[in-house]
Amino acid sequence: MTVMRVFAFATLAIILYLLTSAALTVRLARCDSGRCVNRGIVLLLGFGAVILHALVLYPDLITAGGLNLGFFNAASLTALLTALVLLLASIKQPVENLGIPLLPVAAVTVALALWYPGQQDVIASDAWQLELHILFSVLAYSLFALAAVQAVLLAIQDRHLRNRHPGGFVRSLPPLQVMERLLFQMIGSGFALLSAALLTGILFLDDIFAQHLVHKTILSIAGWVIFGILLWGRWRFGWRGRTAISWTLSGFGFLILAYFGSKLVLELILGKPA
Numbered sequence: 001m002t003v004m005r006v007f008a009f010a011t012l013a014i015i016l017y018l019l020t021s022a023a024l025t026v027r028l029a030r031c032d033s034g035r036c037v038n039r040g041i042v043l044l045l046g047f048g049a050v051i052l053h054a055l056v057l058y059p060d061l062i063t064a065g066g067l068n069l070g071f072f073n074a075a076s077l078t079a080l081l082t083a084l085v086l087l088l089a090s091i092k093q094p095v096e097n098l099g100i101p102l103l104p105v106a107a108v109t110v111a112l113a114l115w116y117p118g119q120q121d122v123i124a125s126d127a128w129q130l131e132l133h134i135l136f137s138v139l140a141y142s143l144f145a146l147a148a149v150q151a152v153l154l155a156i157q158d159r160h161l162r163n164r165h166p167g168g169f170v171r172s173l174p175p176l177q178v179m180e181r182l183l184f185q186m187i188g189s190g191f192a193l194l195s196a197a198l199l200t201g202i203l204f205l206d207d208i209f210a211q212h213l214v215h216k217t218i219l220s221i222a223g224w225v226i227f228g229i230l231l232w233g234r235w236r237f238g239w240r241g242r243t244a245i246s247w248t249l250s251g252f253g254f255l256i257l258a259y260f261g262s263k264l265v266l267e268l269i270l271g272k273p274a
Helices: 003-033 037-060 071-090 096-115 128-162 168-172 176-204 216-236 240-269
Strands: 066-068 123-124
Touching: 003 037, 003 168, 037 066, 037 071, 037 096, 066 096, 066 216, 071 128, 071 240, 096 128, 128 168, 128 240, 176 216, 176 240, 216 240
Parallel strands: none
Antiparallel strands: 066 123
């Protein structure tokens, strides 16, 4: 793919991501008055952005030597899969409003990966076991990113209802019980994928507690424990509301630090591969 074509696809992907987010915002604001933007058209715009995003990322991600997971490529891949999972889930579940903050983030990662390729961090193309570990990890991050945004939206909805101000956009959201059910569905799926990521790391990596991996491993295990306790608390004690929100955001924070925090320091500050 030529440079000009990549630039054109990237620009169009960014525009479509922003248009989708804007359309979702308008839809959320107007649905209360019965003037909803067509949901199917909004999702099609989003899928168009995801396809273009994939076309732009592919040449730099899939190299002759293997997967190039430098900081911006990794962020772009995570944002791409997050957007894809969100759009696919939105076909059956009322979660499309999570795209309002998430899709502009995906647009930013398209631009950053294109204009600032940064440090090369190539994973050998014949290491399928490691690629499987990476796939589970990125999918887990994507689902937990959705869960974190869902938790923030749930916190806003909960505050409005507690203060007896259920109007505005809160009225357009699904009922609180439905929002909580969707949150725990995301957490449950993410926990299963994170468990698979940790298991494949133990099985296929030479030493997950090696010096360059120990921080990622410990922080990932900490996130896994937090989400495990949350799911157990939900099953055993019916945890919900503010408890679920705080535990979700805490667990997601550990996972962000586990991967992107370490890559940020090593690649962008110290100039070393992560």
